[in-house]
Amino acid sequence: MQAPRTDPFVAGLVLGAGGSTRFGRAKQLLPYRGDTLLGHVLGVARTCRFGQIVVALGGAADEVRASVDLTGTDVVVNDAYDTGCSSSIAAALTAVDRRCAILVLMLGDQPGVSADTVAALCGGRGDAPLAVCRYEDGRGHPIAFARSVFHELSDLHGDKGVWRLLDQRAGEVTEVPIAGPIPRDVDTPEDYRAVLVEAGLDESAGVGDPAAVAG
Secondary structure (H helix, E strand, O other): OOOOOOOOOEEEEEEEOOOOOOOOOOHHHOEEOOEEHHHHHHHHHHHOOOOEEEEEEEOEHHHHHHHOOOOOOEEEEOOOHHHOHHHHHHHHHOOOOOOOOEEEEEEOOOOOOOHHHHHHHHHHOOOOOEEEEEEOOEEEEEEEEEHHHHHHHOOOOOOOHHHHHHHHOHHHEEEEEOOOOOOOOOOOHHHHHHHHHHOOOOOOOOOOOHHHHHO
């Protein structure tokens, strides 16, 4: 007989619903370390001690389903993705396991976040309702939310809703120190080149060749 779970149920939410308007094509499918950008982030999430992984899709959802390994995840499609990432969080909350005590938010276009960072965030939050990574150059993802703030998460709007929530509840936010700068997220081709360079990869891979998007 399996022993009952005694540690908090932690779910990971990976946001991969963006329409890539600034990039010009589906950045979720950009090649990265033998995988796609979103696929790599999901791979990191799978190595974390999550009781559940929810991934929010929107723009290019059909292409993502065809090209990205979504095994072991609960997929939510946000048709209102163009209104900002807050709508993807709200959509994903409907699929979060009712046992979930802590939700860790990860960005599907931020491949520099490691499982060690997620572990440090969860280990350093204590009992705080909100916890955020404090890198050497500022606050950044991932971010952890206790169930007590889920209703506020579901009411957020726009791309900066999460940050506004952290500002509004500043006295309840724990900042967890993380070594190094904020990992870069990919919004433009220039960001993608920089991410590849930082990872020691070929900076020309996938940038100029549309066929390379499928990875």
